[in-house]
Amino acid sequence: MKPPRAWIGAIAGGAALLVIPLVANSFWLDQIVTQALCLSLVAGSLSFLIRFGGQVSLAQVAIVGAASYALAYLGPNSSGLGPHWSLAAAIPAALLAAVLVATLIGMLAARTRGIYCLMITLAIGVTFFYLARQNYSIFGGFRGIAGIRRPEIAGLSLAGSVPFYALCATVAVLAYGAIRQLGRTPLGVALTALATNPDRVEAAGYDIRYLRILAFALSGVMAGSAGILLAWFHGRISPGAVDVSSIIQILVIAVLGGMGSLPGALLGAVLYLLLENFAIDLIGAERFNSLIGGVFLVVMVASPDGLLGLSKRSALLRNALPLGPAGKSPSSDRSPSQPGAAATASSANQGSEIAG
Amino acid sequence: MQQVAIVLLNALTLAALYFVVASGLTLIFGLMRIVNMAHGSLFLLGGYVGFSISDSSGSWVLGLLGGAIAAGAVGLALYQLLLARFQNQMLRQTLVSIGCAIVMADLMLAFWGAETYQIEPPALLDRVVRLPVAGGYSTLRLYVLAFAVIVGGLLWLLLNRTRLGMMIRAGVDDLQTLRALGVRVRLVFPVTAFLAGALAGLAGVVFGTALSISPGEGMHFLLTSLVVVIAGGMGSIPGAALGAILVGLAEQFGVFYLPTYSVMLTFGLMAAVLAFRPEGLFGVKA
Numbered sequence: 001m002k003p004p005r006a007w008i009g010a011i012a013g014g015a016a017l018l019v020i021p022l023v024a025n026s027f028w029l030d031q032i033v034t035q036a037l038c039l040s041l042v043a044g045s046l047s048f049l050i051r052f053g054g055q056v057s058l059a060q061v062a063i064v065g066a067a068s069y070a071l072a073y074l075g076p077n078s079s080g081l082g083p084h085w086s087l088a089a090a091i092p093a094a095l096l097a098a099v100l101v102a103t104l105i106g107m108l109a110a111r112t113r114g115i116y117c118l119m120i121t122l123a124i125g126v127t128f129f130y131l132a133r134q135n136y137s138i139f140g141g142f143r144g145i146a147g148i149r150r151p152e153i154a155g156l157s158l159a160g161s162v163p164f165y166a167l168c169a170t171v172a173v174l175a176y177g178a179i180r181q182l183g184r185t186p187l188g189v190a191l192t193a194l195a196t197n198p199d200r201v202e203a204a205g206y207d208i209r210y211l212r213i214l215a216f217a218l219s220g221v222m223a224g225s226a227g228i229l230l231a232w233f234h235g236r237i238s239p240g241a242v243d244v245s246s247i248i249q250i251l252v253i254a255v256l257g258g259m260g261s262l263p264g265a266l267l268g269a270v271l272y273l274l275l276e277n278f279a280i281d282l283i284g285a286e287r288f289n290s291l292i293g294g295v296f297l298v299v300m301v302a303s304p305d306g307l308l309g310l311s312k313r314s315a316l317l318r319n320a321l322p323l324g325p326a327g328k329s330p331s332s333d334r335s336p337s338q339p340g341a342a343a344t345a346s347s348a349n350q351g352s353e354i355a356g
Numbered sequence: 357m358q359q360v361a362i363v364l365l366n367a368l369t370l371a372a373l374y375f376v377v378a379s380g381l382t383l384i385f386g387l388m389r390i391v392n393m394a395h396g397s398l399f400l401l402g403g404y405v406g407f408s409i410s411d412s413s414g415s416w417v418l419g420l421l422g423g424a425i426a427a428g429a430v431g432l433a434l435y436q437l438l439l440a441r442f443q444n445q446m447l448r449q450t451l452v453s454i455g456c457a458i459v460m461a462d463l464m465l466a467f468w469g470a471e472t473y474q475i476e477p478p479a480l481l482d483r484v485v486r487l488p489v490a491g492g493y494s495t496l497r498l499y500v501l502a503f504a505v506i507v508g509g510l511l512w513l514l515l516n517r518t519r520l521g522m523m524i525r526a527g528v529d530d531l532q533t534l535r536a537l538g539v540r541v542r543l544v545f546p547v548t549a550f551l552a553g554a555l556a557g558l559a560g561v562v563f564g565t566a567l568s569i570s571p572g573e574g575m576h577f578l579l580t581s582l583v584v585v586i587a588g589g590m591g592s593i594p595g596a597a598l599g600a601i602l603v604g605l606a607e608q609f610g611v612f613y614l615p616t617y618s619v620m621l622t623f624g625l626m627a628a629v630l631a632f633r634p635e636g637l638f639g640v641k642a
Contacts (some may be wrong), residue, residue, distance in 0.1 A: 056447060108627055111634040115391055115446045119582045120630065123623055126579055130619040244575055248454065255451055287466065293458030300452045301438065304445070 009263075017169045021162045029161050031277065036269040037168040038233055041175060041226035043254040043265035045219040048179060050260040052188065053215030054195030055109060058247050059121035060223050062128035063102045065242035067227025069132065069139055070097035071148065072237045078147025079140050087151045095224045102220025106213035113198070125247045133239040144238025148231050158232065168229055175222050176262050182218075191215055252296050258306030267307060361490035363612050364605075369497040371604025372504030373563050377577050378584035378596045379511055380555030384431075385590060388524070388545055390439050391446050392431070393453040395556055396578025397460040402427035402557025403569035404464060407473045416478040416565070423561035424554040430460075431553020432546055440545070457578075465571055472570040475561065500566050507555070512593050524548055583622060587629045589639025598637055 020033055046060045073082040075090030085093070105124055109117045132139040139145070150158040158164045182188040193201045194211055202208050231237050240246070253272050258264030275295065279288040303310040381395045392398075402423035410419025434456055442448045483495045515521035523544045526534045535541050559577075563569060580603060588599025606625045610618030629637060 108630065111630070115450060116586065116634075118447075118450060119586055120626075123579065123583055123586075123626060127620055127623040131617070134616045134619070248458065251451070251454065287462060289462035290459050290466075293455050293462065297438075297452060297455035297459065300448065300455055301441075304448045304451075 021165055026161050029165055032273050034165045034168050036273050037172045038226055038229045039253055039269040040266040041172060042223055042250050043268060044262045045222040046254045047260050047262055047265050048222060049215055049219045051195060052191035053212050056118045057121040058118060059105045059124040061242050061247045061250055062125045063098050063220050063223040064227035065128060066101040067094045067098035067224035068231040068237040070094040071228050071231050072145035073138055076149055077145050079145045081140055081145055091228060094228050098224025098227055099217050099220040103213060103217045106216025110209045110212040126244060129239055129242045132242055144236060146236040148235050150232045171225050256299055256306055258308035261308055264306050264308045358489060358491055363608050365490055365493060367604040367608035369500045370608060371600040372501045373559050374580050374584055374603055375504050375597050375600035376507050376559040377556050378581040378600055379593060380552035381581045382585045382591055382596045384549060384552040388548055391450040393450055394434060394457040394460060395581060396574040397457045398427040398431050398553045398556040399560040399577045400464060400574035401430060402560030403564040404468050406561030407475045407564055410475055419475060420561045424557040427557025428550040428554030432550040435549035436546060461574060470571055472568050473564060474568040475564040477565045496566055500562055503562060508597055583626045586636055587626050589636030592638035595636060595638030
């Protein structure tokens with residue numbers, strides 16, 4: 001049984017998605033809405049990993065990059081690289097590349113938790129950036145690969161703003177629906193439990209390494225779709241799309257709206273792009289990073305689960321409830337034990353649970 | 357043979373700097389369970405302040421002290437104002453400190469610009485010495501090596517042979533008992549936070565003297581320190597030393613013999629270590 005609130009949200013969201021192309025001009029539709037949908041898929045794949053599997057990965061951008069580069073290299077491009085397959089062959093190949101890279105990253109990260117996972121995936125992401133920048137035969141080196149053409153679906157070209165927006169919105173809705181469905185399956189329940197209490201999942205007889213790798217592979221499908229869409233959005237792919245600032249950008253987006261929530265990822269993406277486009281009026285284009293970093297800091301200090309969590313918890317905050325300290329996780333025998341900490345049910349605990 | 361010797365020396369001097377930066381990170385991260393992703397920014401700040409002070413006063417030693425104190429003070433402020441509020445919420449600390457790193461990097465860019473600075477070394481240290489096998493080699497780089505050995509030794513002594521070190525270790529194991537015993541815990545951790553920042557700042561000044569300092573170095577040193585700490589094992593000073601040597605070797609020999617993919621080597625090394633020992637070489641089994 002769905003609660004009626006979820007229905008209202010779904011209907012309102014669907015209506016908004018349909019109305020937007022009618023009211024938005026091309027700048028808003030392209031630069032804000034469509035780009036926000038693509039970025040929210042990337043941040044959403046990170047949120048997915050946090051919710052199902054409890055891993056905070058900074059290598060999602062590398063998975064996105066793997067899909068973009070695979071599409072650019074294998075399919076038609078103007079840089080004279082690769083076999084120039086048709087799009088019908090290049091698109092599934094790009095998705096497959098993303099899932100493979102995600103699985104590999106999962107294998108490396110599956111034995112780690114919390115902060116260790118975060119650092120290892122950060123190192124993986126940065127390594128991917130260097131690989132893309134140094135290799136000329138496949139990645140096109142410093143300049144990347146240009147001339148990625150948008151496809152035609154049933155005779156309708158996606159070169160225009162509105163059809164491409166429709167495609168991005170469809171993919172985002174499908175991803176959102178698929179994740180909602182997954183949450184109801186036994187696998188989804190096991191993965192959710194993995195995020196909150198891995199030891200218990202293991203005790204119940206699951207192989208948690210396998211589950212974690214599976215969660216990474218599934219997030220790879222989502223990040224890979226985003227990679228294909230972003231490659232089409234920009235028409236090119238270069239190392240700048242997978243560098244440290246892009247990695248941080250996705251983390252900021254995932255955290256701003258609310259970690260582990262898909263609507264939060266979209267909210268974060270919209271907010272980020274608005275700040276990026278209108279920072280000039282607020283603070284001057286030069287100091288955009290200070291602005292976004294400052295906003296990020298304030299949100300993080302005020303509410304660990306982002307703006308969505310802030311709205312939910314503002315009543316709690318007024319009562320000055322301490323945001324629960326982490327429960328003592330069995331995996332770190334050196335963390336000081338906090339009496340009754342595990343009993344705090346506030347969602348503030350989620351972040352610390354993950355980072356145990 | 358001469359080439360191998362020079363590459364080896366370069367790797368060791370670089371490893372020395374990596375070790376000093378990573379030891380600050382391992383101290384605050386491994387012992388206090390505080391994650392400070394702004395550590396690379398503290399390194400950069402130390403280098404910049406060191407440059408400005410030594411440039412205006414003409415004294416390198418003043419620059420070294422100033423850089424270390426500035427980075428230590430900012431590290432202490434970060435801890436007191438932000439990180440300490442989220443004790444045991446590692447993920448939140450990490451995100452908050454990433455936010456700080458973004459803002460700090462941008463403010464330093466505004467203040468010092470995007471130029472590359474080289475700190476004038478004291479004439480006494482800047483010579484060339486004839487070594488067996490390697491031939492002529494800069495004494496400055498050998499002093500960097502000595503500097504790291506001294507810092508490492510002092511750190512080990514501090515943690516294992518002093519009251520303060522004992523308190524730091526005990527505070528990590530069981531903070532409440534330590535408090536109950538009447539130890540003033542509220543002083544121990546800030547001191548450690550200052551020390552970790554100062555180590556990063558020291559390394560920043562030395563790096564700016566032996567090589568040069570520019571905006572990208574903060575991220576470079578943060579990432580390298582993370583790899584060093586992960587490979588060596590959290591909270592272990594010997595682990596940080598071994599990790600730094602491995603990373604330094606991989607990087608320098610990589611640059612020389614595999615110039616295109618040298619960065620991949622560093623990472624491959626970390627992946628290999630983790631495949632066999634997820635907790636790092638010297639890490640405690642979690």
